[in-house]
Amino acid sequence: MDWDSTIKGFIAYLTLEKGLSGHSIEAYTRDVRRIALFMVKDLGVNSPTAVTSHQIEQFLHVLNEVEISHRTQARMLSGIRAFYQYLILEDMLAADPTELVDSPKTGQYLPEVLSYEEIRRMIDSIDRSHPQGVRNVAIIETLYACGLRVSELTGLLISNIFPDMQIIRVIGKNNKERLVPIGQEALHQIQMYLEGDRNRMMNIDSTSKDILFLNRRGKKLSRVMIFNIIKDTAANAGVTKTISPHSLRHSFATHLVEGGADLRAVQEMLGHASITTTEIYTHLNADYLRETINAFHPLNRGFE
Numbered sequence: 001m002d003w004d005s006t007i008k009g010f011i012a013y014l015t016l017e018k019g020l021s022g023h024s025i026e027a028y029t030r031d032v033r034r035i036a037l038f039m040v041k042d043l044g045v046n047s048p049t050a051v052t053s054h055q056i057e058q059f060l061h062v063l064n065e066v067e068i069s070h071r072t073q074a075r076m077l078s079g080i081r082a083f084y085q086y087l088i089l090e091d092m093l094a095a096d097p098t099e100l101v102d103s104p105k106t107g108q109y110l111p112e113v114l115s116y117e118e119i120r121r122m123i124d125s126i127d128r129s130h131p132q133g134v135r136n137v138a139i140i141e142t143l144y145a146c147g148l149r150v151s152e153l154t155g156l157l158i159s160n161i162f163p164d165m166q167i168i169r170v171i172g173k174n175n176k177e178r179l180v181p182i183g184q185e186a187l188h189q190i191q192m193y194l195e196g197d198r199n200r201m202m203n204i205d206s207t208s209k210d211i212l213f214l215n216r217r218g219k220k221l222s223r224v225m226i227f228n229i230i231k232d233t234a235a236n237a238g239v240t241k242t243i244s245p246h247s248l249r250h251s252f253a254t255h256l257v258e259g260g261a262d263l264r265a266v267q268e269m270l271g272h273a274s275i276t277t278t279e280i281y282t283h284l285n286a287d288y289l290r291e292t293i294n295a296f297h298p299l300n301r302g303f304e
Contacts, residue, residue, distance in 0.1 A: 001047050001092060003036040010086050031079030035059050042224045048083070049093050053100040056080070060104065062223050065150040065246050066173070070104040077103055112241045114251045119144055125237035132216060135197050136229050138189040139213060143230075143245055145186035146170070147252035147270050150223050150245040156212045158194070163187050172271040180269050257281040 014025045038059050039045040063073050080098055087093040123140055127133050143153060152170050160169035168182050204218035211220045230245050256266050267278040
């Protein structure tokens with residue numbers, strides 16, 4: 001039972017039995033096709049009846065990574081729930097995998113931010129003698145040094161790294177290019193990876209020759225694989241916060257704003273189309289300042 005045939009049946013159900021408008025049917029179908037593409041391409045799940053609750057949560061994590069708003073995520077999950085209700089109604093499935101998946105909260109989302117010490121702990125916990133260890137160090141250093149989205153990291157090209165200028169060229173949302181500074185430490189770790197683990201790889205896929213970060217089969221890393229690397233590294237380092245690759249992007253921006261960086265400069269480095277999106281970090285910074293005052297100002301001690 002593949003995705004295409006079940007989606008066609010779902011469209012017929014929405015049209016003939018539910019009598020929905022063309023606009024609504026298009027919206028439902030778009031949401032289901034999006035999760036279908038993720039399941040097949042990223043997880044190798046070729047049938048909607050084989051999908052688990054955990055895999056749907058992974059899909060939502062990826063939507064977070066590419067900065068899809070929680071309101072849009074909630075709407076998409078609603079369409080996916082309707083699809084699985086259809087499969088149950090047609091006796092194609094016994095249990096609904098969306099039942100245990102919580103809808104994203106649609107209020108303002110203030111992400112989990114890592115301290116610099118926690119990031120260093122994660123990097124130091126990686127066994128560099130282990131296969132892919134040096135690569136994983138370079139991944140975390142690059143995410144934190146440049147504030148990249150996970151999709152920008154997986155698509156980062158060797159030819160778009162300019163060590164002499166300490167700049168990388170990033171392909172962001174809607175194929176918009178931007179130049180982002182990169183520090184010496186991140187460049188050093190990338191060079192170590194290029195000269196070691198990546199240089200020793202055999203049979204690199206022809207489409208991945210210029211891709212920086214590869215899996216052990218010589219192919220481009222998936223977003224899910226990056227998520228798992230970050231999650232596992234945090235656990236090994238004893239970091240108890242719920243984090244993802246996007247946490248490193250948020251930490252990059254938060255630490256810059258806390259240090260007094262100009263908000264417009266942070267906007268440029270993050271690739272935000274609107275300054276309004278970047279302003280979330282001023283709220284985070286205000287919380288940090290408030291906590292500092294409460295903790296250290298003599299008039300506030302004992303009155304928190």
